[in-house]
Amino acid sequence: MSYENIIFETQDKIAKITFNRPKALNALNADLLDEFSNALDKIAGDEDIRVLVLTGAGEKSFVAGADITELAAFNALQAKVFAQKGQNIISKLQSLSIPVIAAVNGFALGGGSEMALACDFIYASENAMFGLPEITLGIIPGFGGTQRLPRLIGANMAKEMIFTGKMLPAAEAREIGIVNKVVALENLMADVMKTAKSIAAKGKVSLRAAKQAVNRGLNVDLATGLDIECDAFSICMASEDSKEGTSAFLEKRKPEFKGN
Numbered sequence: 314m315s316y317e318n319i320i321f322e323t324q325d326k327i328a329k330i331t332f333n334r335p336k337a338l339n340a341l342n343a344d345l346l347d348e349f350s351n352a353l354d355k356i357a358g359d360e361d362i363r364v365l366v367l368t369g370a371g372e373k374s375f376v377a378g379a380d381i382t383e384l385a386a387f388n389a390l391q392a393k394v395f396a397q398k399g400q401n402i403i404s405k406l407q408s409l410s411i412p413v414i415a416a417v418n419g420f421a422l423g424g425g426s427e428m429a430l431a432c433d434f435i436y437a438s439e440n441a442m443f444g445l446p447e448i449t450l451g452i453i454p455g456f457g458g459t460q461r462l463p464r465l466i467g468a469n470m471a472k473e474m475i476f477t478g479k480m481l482p483a484a485e486a487r488e489i490g491i492v493n494k495v496v497a498l499e500n501l502m503a504d505v506m507k508t509a510k511s512i513a514a515k516g517k518v519s520l521r522a523a524k525q526a527v528n529r530g531l532n533v534d535l536a537t538g539l540d541i542e543c544d545a546f547s548i549c550m551a552s553e554d555s556k557e558g559t560s561a562f563l564e565k566r567k568p569e570f571k572g573n
């Protein structure tokens with residue numbers, strides 16, 4: 314598949330997908346979602362990729378939501394089909410076994426916020442704005458926003474954002490736990506890549522086990538979560554990288570993880 318609405322690059326075990334419809338502030342139309350889904354499948358099938366970074370083309374927007382020109386023409390059934398398509402793709406993103414970082418470089422609205430919320434964490438530029446403005450269009454979030462946002466920041470904070478449709482500047486989004494770090498726009502990608510490289514240098518098995526333990530544990534009671542952690546821990550101990558990591562510590566040298 315050739316890509317016209319995203320840019321998909323891979324370098325040094327780090328994949329980067331740039332949403333690339335800058336004239337529409339990178340809004341998510343059906344073609345973009347198909348291309349994004351295809352790229353996610355490639356990433357899932359490539360064991361060499363350790364980290365995925367998502368960002369938006371241009372200096373103004375990460376993703377300004379679902380494409381309203383497409384959405385405006387939907388009847389109820391078409392809307393349901395499109396919402397399910399978006400949800401499935403965003404769930405595929407969330408369930409990737411590798412860490413995913415959102416580099417939010419401007420507007421992350423509606424489906425754009427929902428995309429970022431499915432990443433493992435978000436770094437944002439100072440000009441970034443987060444919001445679920447669907448209520449101002451007479452609709453509600455349909456790509457998981459009513460579900461993922463309350464799980465992240467609590468029901469009351471999420472309801473205020475969803476009921477008002479207001480946009481939060483990056484600094485405020487950081488205060489309430491949507492964003493991990495806020496940096497100047499010109500430094501955003503360098504900062505994200507520095508973190509991505511640090512993660513990519515870690516053991517492949519342990520990274521995947523850590524992500525899975527946290528994500529699976531979020532939806533179960535503590536005792537079940539602790540069981541999940543024990544299982545994930547023992548999988549790590551069976552890896553070559555765990556032998557390398559512990560030996561390197563004892564031999565007072567830097568570990569060289571090979572991904573086994």
Ligand code: CO8
Pocket residue numbers: 336337338340377378379380381382384387391392393395396399420422423424425446447450453454455456
């Ligand atoms: N869809 C389509 N085009 C868009 C979108 C969008 N979401 N956002 C911006 N654009 C286009 C504008 O129409 C404009 O195009 P043109 O130059 O041809 O007129 C261009 O991008 C630039 O935008 P503006 O001129 O409006 O730029 P401003 O800086 O003045 O404003 C804003 C920027 C505040 C981001 C403004 O563009 C805006 O409010 N955009 C819409 C944001 C929004 O409401 N997003 C939510 C969309 S709904 C959604 O995401 C639901 C997800 C679940 C769907 C379920 C399926 C049924």
